[in-house]
Amino acid sequence: MIDLVLLLGYDFLAPNWLYLLILTPFIGIFLYQRENRISLGFKYTQSSIFQQKTESKFVRGFRWILLFLKIITFILLVFSISRPFSWVNTDNSPKYGNGIEILFVLDVSESMQAMDLKPNRITAAKKVIESFVNSRNGDRIGLITYAGEAYTVCPRTADHDLLLSQLRKSNGEGLVPGTAIGIGLGTAVAQLKGDSTESKAIILLTDGTNNSGELSPEDAAGLAKGEKIRVYTIGVGTNGLAPMPNNTPFGMGSVFTPVEIDETVLKNIASLTDAKYFRATNTESLQSVLTEIDKIEKKRIKDSGSVNAAIPIPRELLLTLLILGIFLLISDLILFKGYE
Helix, strand or coil: CCCHHHHHCCEECCHHHHHHHHHHHHHHHHHHHHHHCCCCCEECCCCCCCCCEECCHHHHHHHHHHHHHHHHHHHHHHHHHCCEECCCCCCCCCHHHCCCEEEEEEECCHHHHCCCCCCCHHHHHHHHHHHHHHCCCCCEEEEEEECCCEEEEEEEECCHHHHHHHHHHCCCCCCCCCCCHHHHHHHHHHHHCCCCCCCEEEEEEECCCCCCCCCCHHHHHHHHHHCCCEEEEEEECCCCEEEEEEEECCEEEEEEEECCCCHHHHHHHHHHCCCCEEEECCHHHHHHHHHHHHHHHHHHHHHCHHHHHHCCCCHHHHHHHHHHHHHHHHHHHHHCHHHC
């Protein structure tokens, strides 16, 4: 089915009703054939034998307009029972009181300078994170970077402009070398610990294996599970060898180094916290991964009973249906009933 979310800017709480739109052409054919069987005109005598009618182009044209409006009414009715709503929230407050607490945990170790993602892993990751943040109206989002130690770049905030400005400046300078996945994840869990928000998620990106820090990734994942925090893990990097920038006496060059991502640990973290592991081997797949996470989190909101009940059918749609229904009733069933 066509992605109506992208086409119309609306999502739907009961999208299966949209399959009724398949009936639209059949309803159009039925109404067209019915219209062709109707004798049109103005009645000016009550004689059942010598009944005469004057053909009216205005009446015929008006009836075809009514036919078109009937089809539009059917489409709008299907949309209404599918319960449309928009994720867009211009004031950046939690939409329907159900914002999600999200923390990005971004690996900024030296290996993130690898150029298998264009222009390199760290820049590509920043770009897709920015795109993700721009799509999450009403959520409080924060950023933690880590190498051999972790650093909170931006605490959770609904001020996404502030977050993005801090994201663009983060590069890992001044951090202890290494890849402390457990420390990065543990720092994020500590910030979300005790938060009363029902929906909490961590998105952890790395291109290596845990080789620093006293807290193991598995223990950090256990802490996340205890706080009911979902941890989506993303392995960033191609398979095999990846080019790394390398200073030489003749200027900047590159050297190929092996890609070492501990996928087993990342999969275990995601599985333990009721989330999912993804592998991104290029910029496009990394963008697709965050798009998929966005869809998963939005589906969790839609599937929540309290949220489902809190989202009404748009008033504009109900008002349009009411006006169209009254207009069609008066025009089709009353004004023209004598001519069918």
